Amino acid sequence: MSTRKRAMALDPGTSSTADLIANPETLGWVKTAVLRILRQCPRTDDEIIREYNARVPHPYFPQVTPQRIRTARAQLVREGIVVEAPMLGHSDLGNPAAIWEPRDA
Numbered sequence: 001m002s003t004r005k006r007a008m009a010l011d012p013g014t015s016s017t018a019d020l021i022a023n024p025e026t027l028g029w030v031k032t033a034v035l036r037i038l039r040q041c042p043r044t045d046d047e048i049i050r051e052y053n054a055r056v057p058h059p060y061f062p063q064v065t066p067q068r069i070r071t072a073r074a075q076l077v078r079e080g081i082v083v084e085a086p087m088l089g090h091s092d093l094g095n096p097a098a099i100w101e102p103r104d105a
Contacts (some may be wrong), residue, residue: 042101
């Protein structure tokens with residue numbers, strides 16, 4: 001069962017379908033991996049994705065899309081485990097970007 005509250009605008013159904021067939025064990029590993037990365041130091045989403053992909057393939061870092069990594073980070077935020085840091089970073093395109101850190105940091 002999907003935890004998505006509403007479908008994304010302009011979603012032709014592919015995102016909803018992918019969410020339904022995603023392996024819950026893999027999703028749990030991705031959340032754990034993202035939290036491990038953030039415990040090393042606060043990072044932007046682009047930095048999290050880069051660090052995650054540098055560790056693939058590893059049993060604790062299954063190969064997933066960048067969107068799945070961002071979704072895992074967002075789930076950690078909703079659960080109160082990860083928070084937005086008081087400072088801003090920059091995206092790979094040079095735009096201002098939120099920096100994420102564990103709540104216990």
